[in-house]
Amino acid sequence: xxxxxxxxxxxxxxxxxxxxxxxxxxxxxxxxxxxxxxxxxxxxxxxxxxxxxxxxxxxxxxxxxxxxxxxxxxxxxxxxxxxxxxxxxxxxxxxxxxxxxxxxxxxxxxxxxxxxxxxxxxxxxxxxxxxxxxxxxxxxxxxxxxxxxxxxxxxxxxxxxxxxxxxxxxxx
Amino acid sequence: xxxxxxxxxxxxxxxxxxxxxxxxxxxxxxxxxxxxxxxxxxxxxxxxxxxxxxxxxxxxxxxxxxxxxxxxxxxxxxxxxxxxxxxxxxxxxxxxxxxxxxxxxxxxxxxxxxxxxxxxxxxxxxxxxxxxxxxxxxxxxxxxxxxxxxxxxxxxxxxxxxxxxxxxxxxx
Amino acid sequence: xxxxxxxxxxxxxxxxxxxxxxxxxxxxxxxxxxxxxxxxxxxxxxxxxxxxxxxxxxxxxxxxxxxxxxxxxxxxxxxxxxxxxxxxxxxxxxxxxxxxxxxxxxxxxxxxxxxxxxxxxxxxxxxxxxxxxxxxxxxxxxxxxxxxxxxxxxxxxxxxxxxxxxxxxxxx
Numbered sequence: 001x002x003x004x005x006x007x008x009x010x011x012x013x014x015x016x017x018x019x020x021x022x023x024x025x026x027x028x029x030x031x032x033x034x035x036x037x038x039x040x041x042x043x044x045x046x047x048x049x050x051x052x053x054x055x056x057x058x059x060x061x062x063x064x065x066x067x068x069x070x071x072x073x074x075x076x077x078x079x080x081x082x083x084x085x086x087x088x089x090x091x092x093x094x095x096x097x098x099x100x101x102x103x104x105x106x107x108x109x110x111x112x113x114x115x116x117x118x119x120x121x122x123x124x125x126x127x128x129x130x131x132x133x134x135x136x137x138x139x140x141x142x143x144x145x146x147x148x149x150x151x152x153x154x155x156x157x158x159x160x161x162x163x164x165x166x167x168x169x170x171x172x
Numbered sequence: 173x174x175x176x177x178x179x180x181x182x183x184x185x186x187x188x189x190x191x192x193x194x195x196x197x198x199x200x201x202x203x204x205x206x207x208x209x210x211x212x213x214x215x216x217x218x219x220x221x222x223x224x225x226x227x228x229x230x231x232x233x234x235x236x237x238x239x240x241x242x243x244x245x246x247x248x249x250x251x252x253x254x255x256x257x258x259x260x261x262x263x264x265x266x267x268x269x270x271x272x273x274x275x276x277x278x279x280x281x282x283x284x285x286x287x288x289x290x291x292x293x294x295x296x297x298x299x300x301x302x303x304x305x306x307x308x309x310x311x312x313x314x315x316x317x318x319x320x321x322x323x324x325x326x327x328x329x330x331x332x333x334x335x336x337x338x339x340x341x342x343x344x
Numbered sequence: 345x346x347x348x349x350x351x352x353x354x355x356x357x358x359x360x361x362x363x364x365x366x367x368x369x370x371x372x373x374x375x376x377x378x379x380x381x382x383x384x385x386x387x388x389x390x391x392x393x394x395x396x397x398x399x400x401x402x403x404x405x406x407x408x409x410x411x412x413x414x415x416x417x418x419x420x421x422x423x424x425x426x427x428x429x430x431x432x433x434x435x436x437x438x439x440x441x442x443x444x445x446x447x448x449x450x451x452x453x454x455x456x457x458x459x460x461x462x463x464x465x466x467x468x469x470x471x472x473x474x475x476x477x478x479x480x481x482x483x484x485x486x487x488x489x490x491x492x493x494x495x496x497x498x499x500x501x502x503x504x505x506x507x508x509x510x511x512x513x514x515x516x
Contacts, residue, residue, distance in 0.1 A: 012337065017514070019372060024221055028191060031303060035329035049368055103307050131375060135447050157379035164512070165356065168336070170189070170343045171514045184509065196393055200363060203475060207501035275479050340508070342361070342515045 013042040013167035015160075021053025023063040023097055023112070025172050027104065029054070030115040032170065037122035044167070045119075046160050047151075048129035051172075052136060055128060055148045060113055064097040113148070120150040127163070130156040185214040185339035187332075193225025195235040195269055195284070197344050199276065201226070202287040204342065209294035216339070217291075218332050219323075220301035223344075224308060227300060227320045232285055236269040285320070292322040299335070302328040357386040357511035359504075365397025367407040367441055367456070369516050371448065373398070374459040376514065381466035388511070389463075390504050391495075392473035395516075396480060399472060399492045404457055408441040457492070464494040471507070474500040 014036045018029045029045060036043045053059045101111070110118060120126060128147055133154050136142035144154065155163070186208045190201045201217060208215045225231045273283070282290060292298060300319055305326050308314035316326065327335070358380045362373045373389060380387045397403045445455070454462060464470060472491055477498050480486035488498065499507070 019516075028221060031329050032333075035333045039330060039333045041333065049372060103311055106310060107303060107306050109303070131451060131453070134451050138450060139447055157375050158383060161376075161379045161383045161385065167512070168339070168341050169512050169514055170341055171516055172191075172343055200393060203501050204504075207505045211502060211505045213505065275483055278482060279475060279478050281475070340511070340513050342513055344363075344515055 011042075011166075012040075013044070013164075015044045015046060015164040015167045015169045017160075017169065017171045018045060018047045018051035018054055019049045020172065021050040021059070021063065023065040023100060025051075026054040026060075026063050026112050027109065027115070029172050030112070030119055031109070033119045033124055034115070034122070037119060037124050042167075043119070043124040044127060044163055045124060046127045046129060046155075046163075048132050052128070052132055054112065054116075055126065055151055056142070056146055057148050058146070060116070060148060061111070063112055064094070065100050116148065116150055125152045126150050127152055127160070128154045129160075130154050183214075183338075184212075185216070185336075187216045187218060187336040187339045187341045189332075189341065189343045190217060190219045190223035190226055191221045191344065193222040193231070193235065195237040195272060197223075198226040198232075198235050198284050199281065199287070201344050202284070202291055203281070205291045205296055206287070206294070209291060209296050214339075215291070215296040216299060216335055217296060218299045218301060218327075218335075220304050224300070224304055226284065226288075227298065227323055228314070228318055229320050230318070232288075232320060233283070235284055236266070237272050288320065288322060297324045298322050299324055299332070300326045301332075302326050355386075355510075356384075357388070357508075359388045359390060359508040359511045359513045361390045361392060361504075361513065361515045362395035362398055363393045364516065365394040365403070365407065367409040367444060369395075370398040370404075370407050370456050371453065371459070373516050374456070374463055375453070377463045377468055378459070378466070381463060381468050386511075387463070387468040388471060388507055389468060390471045390473060390499075390507075392476050396472070396476055398456065398460075399470065399495055400486070400490055401492050402490070404460075404492060405455070407456055408438070409444050460492065460494060469496045470494050471496055471504070472498045473504075474498050 014033075016029050016033055018025065020026075033043055033045055047055045053063060105111075109115065116126070126148075128151050133142065147154075186205075188201050188205055190197065192198075205215055205217055219227045225235060277283075281287065288298070298320075300323050305314065319326075358377075360373050360377055362369065364370075377387055377389055391399045397407060449455075453459065460470070470492075472495050477486065477488075491498075
């Protein structure tokens with residue numbers, strides 16, 4: 001599908017920087033991104049730091065939400081916050097993540113990879129941060145082939161600055 | 173009090189997305205929001221994800237700050253970071269929250285609900301995210317009546333995109 | 345070195361709000377800030393809340409990354425996330441921080457203080473939040489002399505609103 005925004009004559013542009021790789025922030029990025037492209041807004045999504053989890057092929061289907069250090073996360077069915085000691089128990093992260101996945105499914109929010117594809121198909125461009133890539137190449141042997149195929153290119157922070165000229169910027 | 177920004181002929185607009193519900197981020201939102209409206213800037217605050225704690229009536233008076241996973245939080249009176257194990261002890265979250273409340277009170281920062289009312293009265297509009305609302309309706313039976321009365325409406329991410337045209341956007 | 349942006353006739357302006365004081369977010373701020381000034385963009389960096397760690401002289405050389413509550417942080421050499429219980433063990437924060445420091449050094453990313461100086465020398469202005477300063481003055485006796493010498497001034501949120509007129513804003 002050709003980019004919607006090219007056809008609509010709008011010059012509004014949005015850049016989303018995804019710096020965290022947990023399920024809630026990956027989802028938030030795509031919810032906002034999807035809204036943007038469907039409104040005919042030119043969209044660029046720049047993945048950096050922990051946000052790489054959302055574009056590393058073997059990680060992106062296993063994003064987790066973390067209940068630790070999040071007083072907003074309550075014990076299901078109650079108003080009692082998961083105490084930090086409880087939330088840190090082995091298994092709680094997996095439990096909370098699977099719960100959130102189920103709830104999002106009920107509301108027709110697609111799983112992360114599918115959601116990315118959908119926003120990509122509506123004309124958004126996805127970019128990977130050069131510095132993060134280089135660091136992960138050194139520490140874990142990451143290669144370009146390990147990235148999701150929808151990633152346009154690996155670009156520097158300077159490239160991002162040029163890309164984001166005149167754009168609204170959302171740092172997630 | 174009528175919206176200040178209508179009278180001043182400025183067309184500057186700010187949208188704050190509140191995605192976290194802990195005390196420090198709810199406060200940060202209102203500090204920036206209050207500064208914006210007092211400068212005659214049109215302000216929209218959009219609450220989403222964990223940010224709902226800040227607009228759920230029975231939660232908004234009990235916001236907590238979390239010392240876990242925050243190396244910036246020191247043991248009072250020292251330069252020693254609260255070790256994660258210590259910070260995770262039952263009671264530490266409550267202790268840190270009450271301490272921060274007291275300090276903010278000394279500096280005339282109003283409690284969260286009052287602060288929200290103040291910013292609301294100066295002309296800001298508060299919006300709740302449809303997707304988050306629907307998820308909380310499913311999981312905990314949230315109804316519109318459970319939201320703080322200052323919330324204008326429940327709107328979609330698309331609505332937010334339309335609302336934020338031409339605005340500066342701050343994602344907290 | 346005189347501000348680059350004055351010479352280039354661009355009127356693009358970027359404001360970065362640094363609200364967190366851990367190593368990854370301090371670094372992210374300077375990576376983006378450095379890219380901005382090197383592109384001739386006027387840059388203002390506003391430090392607030394936990395972000396003060398990045399400008400308090402005796403803290404800024406000891407910034408830490410926190411592995412707790414961050415499912416993106418894997419056990420080195422594996423795809424296994426550091427379980428929260430493991431990450432919370434005494435020593436893990438220091439270990440992860442020293443590891444990240446070493447990796448950044450390999451990629452020629454300067455240590456935090458040096459990086460700040462570099463961005464400062466390229467024309468950026470650094471500002472400290474009045475409310476945060478007042479709170480830390482009350483709780484830990486912070487004085488203006490405790491702040492890094494590159495900080496221009498202590499300013500209010502209202503001052504920041506005036507400063508950021510017409511700017512892109514990134515809240516980190």
